Amino acid sequence: MIEFRSVTKTYPDGTRAVATFDLVIPPRETTVFVGSSGCGKTTLLRMINRMIDPTSGSILIDGEDTASLEPVRLRRRIGYVMQNSGLLPHRKVIDNVATVPVLNGVPKAEARARALELLDTVGLDRSLASKYPRQLSGGQQQRVGVARGLAADPNILLMDEPFGAVDPIVRTELQDETIRLQRELGKTVVFVTHDIDEAFRLGHQIVILQRGGHIAQKGSPKEILANPANDFVAEFVGADRGKRALHLESIDGHEVVVSADGTPAGVLQR
Numbered sequence: 001m002i003e004f005r006s007v008t009k010t011y012p013d014g015t016r017a018v019a020t021f022d023l024v025i026p027p028r029e030t031t032v033f034v035g036s037s038g039c040g041k042t043t044l045l046r047m048i049n050r051m052i053d054p055t056s057g058s059i060l061i062d063g064e065d066t067a068s069l070e071p072v073r074l075r076r077r078i079g080y081v082m083q084n085s086g087l088l089p090h091r092k093v094i095d096n097v098a099t100v101p102v103l104n105g106v107p108k109a110e111a112r113a114r115a116l117e118l119l120d121t122v123g124l125d126r127s128l129a130s131k132y133p134r135q136l137s138g139g140q141q142q143r144v145g146v147a148r149g150l151a152a153d154p155n156i157l158l159m160d161e162p163f164g165a166v167d168p169i170v171r172t173e174l175q176d177e178t179i180r181l182q183r184e185l186g187k188t189v190v191f192v193t194h195d196i197d198e199a200f201r202l203g204h205q206i207v208i209l210q211r212g213g214h215i216a217q218k219g220s221p222k223e224i225l226a227n228p229a230n231d232f233v234a235e236f237v238g239a240d241r242g243k244r245a246l247h248l249e250s251i252d253g254h255e256v257v258v259s260a261d262g263t264p265a266g267v268l269q270r
């Protein structure tokens, strides 16, 4: 469990990116921070692994205040996946994936063997292991980024707009993979996006943010759609425009979200 307690962040130039933020992120589920540009999503995410330190308040992981933990060690036990994969261009795919375990002291051969398994996990052919990132498609690079995020077998995976730069079809595939991985591996995923469709697809808990990290509403996709807290949320989720005249259909035990014209929009995650 990750807990934000009265967390604020003011940057040195005086920008108040996050004002008093409180949230509980349950374990082994996906929580999505969604909101428009500049509302504080990335700042919130990076405070979890101390890439950014809060100005005040505290963040607890399984009851332990992260302020008391050594930032580099904390970062190595939390997976982090970013938009442009963040792969090291001059290192082969396998070494990109093995980097953090090697830094953590895992013998190189063992880390590389595990990296190959992780390529399987994220649906990449092992033949890509000896290639350099630039020889891969954008979607493949993002998969490598996810494999790297999982390499130290972290309980927590932070994902910052990881699929923002790939085309819509690949994006959907990557979302499906993320749902599968989260379910199979039981990770606590914290995902940042400005795309409400992506948020609803992936999130068990959705946190809709406004400027200053202000929580406009939090809840399951169903709760938010059924009962938007205010006009801002209603507009943000498109509930007021009929765009999301969605309903649920139960198919083979899964709750499928279906739009007014009968197009399936996704499966509700719990």
Ligand SMILES: Nc1ncnc2c1ncn2[C@@H]1O[C@H](COP(=O)(O)OP(=O)(O)OP(=O)(O)O)[C@@H](O)[C@H]1O
Pocket (backbone or CB within 6 Å): 011, 012, 013, 015, 016, 017, 035, 036, 037, 038, 039, 040, 041, 042, 043, 044, 194
């Ligand atoms: N290093 C910094 N110094 C000063 N202000 C910053 C810094 N980083 C972010 N900010 C400001 O803090 C606010 C929140 O930024 P943040 O990057 O967390 O938002 P975001 O919701 O992730 O935006 P985006 O979707 O565009 O990435 C913005 O006003 C931003 O300009």
